[in-house]
Amino acid sequence: MSGNVAEVEKHVAAYRKVGAALLVLTVVTVAASYLPTAVPLAIVIALIIATTKGSLVASVFMHLVGERKAIYWALALTVVFWVFLMSLPLLGQWDTIGVQKTLPNANAPAMDAEEEH
Amino acid sequence: MEIPYTVAERPDTGLNNVKLGIWLFLASEVMLFGGLFSTYILLRVGATDWPVGSTLLNVPIGTFNTTILIISSITMVMAHASLKLDDFGKYKTYMGATILLACTFLAVKGYEYWEKVSHDHLPAESTYLAIYWTLTGLHGLHIVGGIIVNSYFWGPGSAMWRTKREQFENRVEAAGLYWHFVDLVWIFLFPVLYLL
Numbered sequence: 001m002s003g004n005v006a007e008v009e010k011h012v013a014a015y016r017k018v019g020a021a022l023l024v025l026t027v028v029t030v031a032a033s034y035l036p037t038a039v040p041l042a043i044v045i046a047l048i049i050a051t052t053k054g055s056l057v058a059s060v061f062m063h064l065v066g067e068r069k070a071i072y073w074a075l076a077l078t079v080v081f082w083v084f085l086m087s088l089p090l091l092g093q094w095d096t097i098g099v100q101k102t103l104p105n106a107n108a109p110a111m112d113a114e115e116e117h
Numbered sequence: 118m119e120i121p122y123t124v125a126e127r128p129d130t131g132l133n134n135v136k137l138g139i140w141l142f143l144a145s146e147v148m149l150f151g152g153l154f155s156t157y158i159l160l161r162v163g164a165t166d167w168p169v170g171s172t173l174l175n176v177p178i179g180t181f182n183t184t185i186l187i188i189s190s191i192t193m194v195m196a197h198a199s200l201k202l203d204d205f206g207k208y209k210t211y212m213g214a215t216i217l218l219a220c221t222f223l224a225v226k227g228y229e230y231w232e233k234v235s236h237d238h239l240p241a242e243s244t245y246l247a248i249y250w251t252l253t254g255l256h257g258l259h260i261v262g263g264i265i266v267n268s269y270f271w272g273p274g275s276a277m278w279r280t281k282r283e284q285f286e287n288r289v290e291a292a293g294l295y296w297h298f299v300d301l302v303w304i305f306l307f308p309v310l311y312l313l
Contacts, residue, residue: 008201015198019191026183026307030176033312046308053304061194061297070130071140078144082151089159 018060025053124283139291143298150302153255157248157309168245170311173238175229179311182225183303189218190300193267193293200286205278208289212271215296219264226257249310256306259299266292 029049033042059065064075122134130137161167196211233239233246240247270289277285 005202008198012195012198015191015194019187022187022190023184026180026187029308029312030180033171033176033308039313043313046313050305050308054301057190057297057301057304061190061300062294068131070132070137074137074140074144078147082147085148085151086155086158089155089162092159093162 014060018056022053022056025049029053124281124287133287135287135291139294143294146298150252150255153248153252154305154309157252160244160248164244168243170245170249170309170313173245174249174311175232176311178225178229179307182222183307185218185222185225186300186303189215189222190297192218193296197286197289197293200278200282200289205275208278209271209275212267212289216264216267216271219260219267223257223260223264226253226260252306252310256299256302259302263292263296263299267296 029046032045032049035042035045037045064071120134124133126133127137192211192214196208196215199205199207199211238246240250270285270292274288275285277288
């Protein structure tokens with residue numbers, strides 16, 4: 001029992017540290033948004049900080065560090081589906097079905113030559 | 118009839134049903150919010166003009182609410198740790214604080230919504246506002262769900278602590294996992310909607 005108590009107290013100390021880190025990173029997120037950077041760079045910075053915060057919550061608060069393999073497999077499958085879901089907009093962007101394509105006619109006179117006449 | 122593996126670990130997965138169930142539920146939640154984030158990206162990339170969130174939304178209020186939600190995540194994890202340390206009094210305090218913080222978050226969000234409505238910033242005004250109302254509204258509903266579940270475990274549901282301690286502890290852990298997920302979603306929503 002005492003070993004278990006010591007283990008939980010160790011976790012509690014980690015929760016406090018992670019909590020403090022999350023609050024500091026929130027301030028950093030807001031401060032970074034005021035930096036005079038281009039929008040794409042601002043998005044990258046904000047997402048890096050958000051991902052760091054999210055990883056801390058998932059690994060420490062949600063105990064993903066040291067979790068059973070079955071959970072990892074379920075989450076890995078979720079990631080696969082999530083990546084597919086996120087790439088759907090790209091598929092829409094690349095979709096050319098229904099768009100008429102014309103091949104250049106090698107025998108046609110050049111535009112410059114036509115203009116000369 | 119007793120439901121099996123509510124406390125004991127299943128031999129095949131090494132997990133009890135509570136934990137496996139909540140994680141599968143959270144996986145489906147990732148897909149729900151993932152679909153909406155995907156929609157956001159599609160709409161934003163395709164838009165000729167997109168407002169910076171800070172020009173329409175109140176960043177200090179958003180930062181305050183983010184802080185509130187992070188603190189509520191800390192109190193939630195402390196509530197579970199208190200049960201593990203056999204301190205039911207502290208559990209009640211931490212769980213009560215989690216519920217209060219969640220209500221504060223909703224009250225602040227309600228004020229923000231009221232401000233938007235009074236200035237006619239409704240979903241029909243722009244694509245940005247449509248996605249803002251959809252994402253924050255869905256997240257708000259998750260907060261309401263969390264408040265209901267946590268209030269049950271703080272109030273009538275906590276009677277189980279006297280009869281089936283381990284099962285009660287598992288239930289609180291599952292509620293905590295859900296609550297941390299709701300916090301995690303907001304961690305991404307805040308910069309995406311308010312700052313970029």
